[in-house]
Amino acid sequence: MVSTRTAPGISDEPVEDSTATRPLSKEELRAIDAYWRASNYLSVGQIYLLDNPLLKEPLKREHIKPRLLGHWGTSPGLNMLYAHLNRVIKRDDLNMIYVIGPGHGGPSLVAHAYMEGTYSEVYPNISQDAEGMKRLFKQFSFPGGIPSHVAPETPGSIHEGGELGYALSHAYGAAFDNPDLIVACIVGDGEAETGPLATGWHGNKFLNPARDGCVLPILHLNGYKIANPCFLARIPRDELQKFFEGMGYAPYFVEGRDPAAVHQQLAGVLDAVVAEIKRIWTDARTNGKVMRPNWPMIVLRTPKGWTCPEEIDGKKCEDYWRSHQVPMGDMDNPSHIRILEDWMKSYRPEEFFDGNGRLKPELAALAPVGRRRMSDNPHANGGLLLRDLKMPDFRDYAVAVPSPGATTAESARVMGAFLRDVMRLNLEAKNFRLFSPDENNSNRWQDVLEVTNRCYMAEIYPEDDHLAPDGRVMEVLSEHQCQGWLEGYLLTGRHGFFSCYEAFIHIIDSMFNQHAKWLKVCNEIAWRRPIASLNYFLSSHVWRQDHNGFSHQDPGFIDHVVNKKADVIRVYLPPDANTLLSVTDHCLRSRNYINVVVAGKQPAPQWLTMDEAIKHCSEGLGIWEWASNDKGSEPDVVMACCGDVPTLETLAAVELIRDHLPDLKVRVINVVNLMKLQPSEEHPHGLSNRDFDALFTKDKPIIFAFHGYPWLIHRLTYRRTNHKNLHVRGYKEEGTTTTPFDMVVLNDLDRFHLVEDVIDRLPQLGARAAYFKQAIHEKLIEHRQHIQKYGDDLPAISGWKWGLKGAAGKPRGTSTEEDNI
Amino acid sequence: MVSTRTAPGISDEPVEDSTATRPLSKEELRAIDAYWRASNYLSVGQIYLLDNPLLKEPLKREHIKPRLLGHWGTSPGLNMLYAHLNRVIKRDDLNMIYVIGPGHGGPSLVAHAYMEGTYSEVYPNISQDAEGMKRLFKQFSFPGGIPSHVAPETPGSIHEGGELGYALSHAYGAAFDNPDLIVACIVGDGEAETGPLATGWHGNKFLNPARDGCVLPILHLNGYKIANPCFLARIPRDELQKFFEGMGYAPYFVEGRDPAAVHQQLAGVLDAVVAEIKRIWTDARTNGKVMRPNWPMIVLRTPKGWTCPEEIDGKKCEDYWRSHQVPMGDMDNPSHIRILEDWMKSYRPEEFFDGNGRLKPELAALAPVGRRRMSDNPHANGGLLLRDLKMPDFRDYAVAVPSPGATTAESARVMGAFLRDVMRLNLEAKNFRLFSPDENNSNRWQDVLEVTNRCYMAEIYPEDDHLAPDGRVMEVLSEHQCQGWLEGYLLTGRHGFFSCYEAFIHIIDSMFNQHAKWLKVCNEIAWRRPIASLNYFLSSHVWRQDHNGFSHQDPGFIDHVVNKKADVIRVYLPPDANTLLSVTDHCLRSRNYINVVVAGKQPAPQWLTMDEAIKHCSEGLGIWEWASNDKGSEPDVVMACCGDVPTLETLAAVELIRDHLPDLKVRVINVVNLMKLQPSEEHPHGLSNRDFDALFTKDKPIIFAFHGYPWLIHRLTYRRTNHKNLHVRGYKEEGTTTTPFDMVVLNDLDRFHLVEDVIDRLPQLGARAAYFKQAIHEKLIEHRQHIQKYGDDLPAISGWKWGLKGAAGKPRGTSTEEDNI
């Protein structure tokens, strides 16, 4: 029934000759093993104990937590690696951080931070003595204590445990532009099955050994995940080897179940690997060989749950999935208490702790000191290293707008010119990168390539377009990689911007979630210093995916974003280029937020001068006086808009209304900062009810043209006085490959439907309304007939300009041909 | 500056000896090449032409579309493959479908469906003559026509173009349980950079050659994506080879730019590959060798945009990214018209079309006939093959509920027992599978393993737990794979259920989007037959991720889901096991929906007998009379709840209120079908306003305890009469590792806060309120003190039972230790 191939079980034969030598002296071996046992002891203690941390008295039920929460299985392997990394850090004064993919192994990282003293420095209550150890144990996974997973609370971490798959992307992001940093990155063999991790390996095609640091991936091949074996542990060794060689790595294998043997192997491999990393760096930097090397990586094949009881109640535990979480429950069973006690004593705590629970000095001396401790490396608290960007004056990039609507520009492209100069000014500081899934130019940031290149470490051909090992535009066709790299880059104290098609940003919904949660928690941790905001530029948005069609149309990322805590998220929909410039500047200066900016890339009318734009953006929303005619009186209707295309349609509707119903008082409000709509108690940017009522009136109809799903506006405003008169148009999931104007028509967001919405809500129009409505309907029929015949919008539509009173200007091109330029 | 490795440019030397023979006779070569040229001609025609399809007159501006939308670059390669797959299908009577990763190559699939006649059968207007060809050209990417990408409208497709990355997962899903089906799956070299695709290759560890069909992956190594080279095209050949060998495939390389040479190579490779597939099948089926074979795969390295002009306006186009979309725009430029005409004529249309645009009979004869045509294969219109599941009577799995709250059960586990028997009854039909990212048992479906196993084709050890090549539980640690496999399985006419932790289902937000869009469009296409619904079971939900903590807490998938079209989505939150059974039964019988079911797995009180549950589920929501005391009068307050934990808290609150304020009239409403809350105009399940008002009153306070984000309830109900009195509690993004009850307390969703909410909204309570509130506050303080000391909930909380009037029962365990059983 079963494959005839043989995946080798774990053996203790040293693998290949990599460890033919035994690098550790007897004394070193004894010490490092004691260090490892200490961390194992502390890991088990965190999971189980409430009291009696040193097991000085016989273990009793009341010393044990009533609810057992935590993950043991991965911890011994993580502990082993940590101890050995310490050895080479200390010996070679390495600058290293530790990214743990299986971040459910929270106890491990906490144990090491505690052993090397950082933990007590950061949390003085958790002192390095018996009392502190008791608190350390109790707080773990305990109400009012710390989470079970690696979390922002954990010193030394930039990578939260929980959702698996992003370890390598975070690690590469951290290594970029940190030329002497080694990011040791543990990949769970289960985690390795996820999509994001599977492509994460390819970060090596973008890591420049002259400029960047190094990622040292360590596959933690402990064979199991929650309840299943991992397939990488069940394929033949040569297949696994080819797998890594095929991804451009030089794999080193360490394998065994006898700790002494594994210590020797691992030490030998780490010596080899560190030497190799140094050789690669030197080659690239001194000898000028900037080529993609075969970076080393390690496969560590040891038993899951290593050193816990082999069997519990007759059931296999060590080297099996059963050791994944808490290997043994039901601690009301006295025999379980004995098993736990024996298990913990098997580490021989008396050999590593003094009588008061302090790590013996000769062992404590094994850890690096100060900032070299992985738990205290400043790269893992990036805010410490963060420097402001040098910023050009965004006003210098202003589009001239002699009168509203007079000029046409591509907002995204104007933003690109600004970003080009941000890039230029910070080239030397090496702390700014742009990220995009092969859409940098499609999203119109191509001007950036005037001052830098796209980063590439695979083969480059002469005909290639702005591709170089030292580029700062990161293009890979993986939204996951873009997001993960950017997070890693920001978390280690640098700056960036992610440009993406609006619809496909949903690919990283869950990564966004985790980053937003990270930021929320960091806001509550004093020692975590603020980092640069994570900035999204979403273009090629729902309204201008007329060429790619339905699969590319979805404005729902904003809906997803606003579910997260108000104090970490910001959403901007600038209506034109100058507002986009102002918002971009703001985003690049902000800290600890996630900023979402949505704006188009196609030629579109420009509304505000730079001065007006700045004011409008600082207010976040406001009346556009030049488009309104209600000054000095109450409006009959409020026409609100948010997003560039809805703004265009609203203004075209307003003009129609003013032409046909000149006595109607119309107030036009544009919203650029979406969070302004929320009550001030819900979001720091929220308008007070008084201000909201003043703007939107207490009783007049509001026709709101929105970029996204209409119900989002309702959700943000349902508590407002005039909510009952609010009528929202937006995307209602109707789309296909068609013309730009037809996209808005299909969703009733076009000028004609907006006019009709106004008419329907103003009974006072009486008989005049009927004629006007009929004219409107005829326009829509004309539109449909025209596009079905010519495949393009009516010139009167695509050439419409504010203030020309229907005498259309030169049609703005609706072409999308530039999309892959 | 550049890597010193050499990725070979495309050469015409046959690769290795795989094609040392020249399998095609001169005549065969001529014919297949003509067939290919015809499809290229039709692809270009779709992108450019409005008229003059056969180029009988000189090409003029007015024959060309005003807006050019579509993707050329990938099309010639797709066309080449299609023609050659036809050859082996026809020769060997193969059962094959074609999954196109780079589904932006819509013109290609349409061209072939047209050439083999399916297109005209399905869309008679697009006839196989000059007039039909004109329509074929015009409709493409044209208003009122068809999308630019492969879409539901495209015959033969189960895989929409658009969001890249899911081709292999879909392909494997289609191949499962289709023992004679070959799924040819084109993977774009850009697409191959995505995470989901990167793990998609590993589908081969789950494909059983005895039971399942075969996936034939074809990496379309055309070197470029939108604006960048692809890294797989820029690594050395041996690295690429190892990459595929390391993933367990036997790669075959085809490479060249001279069509004749490539035809011969490709034919030779396909002969070899088909023979190999048959050998593998035979080995497994006849010789009983059920092992994981080295399935063949093909690397096709040919120029992007192959056969378009090499340069246009002096810029490299063929074999470059510039050919990705429309290689040449600005058709007002007369020289461009000439270039287009020459380009199209270079295919020599007179050799393959007769005077009236019909494919010459000797070429048409190259295509397979009837159902063997890939465009007409019933597996690509799975509804044709769909058979109902044999269903056990779900009533037989009922939990006995002598009185509300008297029994405790794990809802998910009860569901698992029912699914076990669904599985059992359909084992023979081989049309039902379960999918989970290593969470099948954690989500309590382990009973299913009594009748089947987990599917595994990698090495199996004796100690493994229910792992076998013929298992029907698909466990891989990739939500993307689970989703993609399930979609592929459903789209080819089978049934399934996906169980996932609630928070991490966001990983497939965007895949959900695309499937929902697919279904929406299918509802408008008569020839697409309904398929089984995509069913999600979300457990280990936000309220019971107290052990894993904040990173595992997010109930927002529902918010995401309800953005999609009402006629394809359904959301259920059954409050107990019997309602969950009823809902599960319903989901498995439904068609063309996406059903989201959210329910817990921990021991919890059971409320309804099976009869009551059935009634409750058919209504979707209703008053729980036994918990209410307002019968015969107007209630003072409505206590509504949706979700199992909110229901528990609401009932506990109701009991407190009835104890302390016995004269207060409380109405308890439970909602199981979330869509009932929407207005009937918005969702087919929506309650009429009249019914809503009758239930929720027009003016009484409503305290609504909701499983998810509270604003979702507002969004669904903002138009209801009594919305102003609606007060919703739900998850507001507060959580960590703590106790279950503390999770609800942190979010103000607990019984005490709910009572306080009631008190605050009933001014008539007057002075009595103050005492009651104080008592409530003391309870909360007591709770906090207790958990911080003991780490577990107060027995009075965890043991609370309806009807015991505060005399708590035996505490329900809050243990999570079973999570990896």
Ligand SMILES: Cc1ncc(C[n+]2csc(CCOP(=O)(O)OP(=O)(O)O)c2C)c(N)n1
């Ligand atoms: C994306 C995602 N899906 C599912 C889970 C649930 N989960 C938690 S741990 C785990 C197994 C991890 O196995 P592995 O990566 O091998 O870690 P280790 O064996 O070192 O514990 C799973 C599936 C998760 N955390 N993230």
Ligand SMILES: Cc1ncc(C[n+]2csc(CCOP(=O)(O)OP(=O)(O)O)c2C)c(N)n1
């Ligand atoms: C997930 C995702 N991100 C981005 C895009 C935008 N996009 C459309 S086509 C394309 C390039 C595809 O390249 P490749 O897979 O090599 O296809 P081919 O060269 O055959 O056209 C990109 C990035 C997309 N469709 N999907």
Ligand SMILES: [Mg+2]
């Ligand atoms: Mg593992």
Ligand SMILES: [Mg+2]
């Ligand atoms: Mg390509």
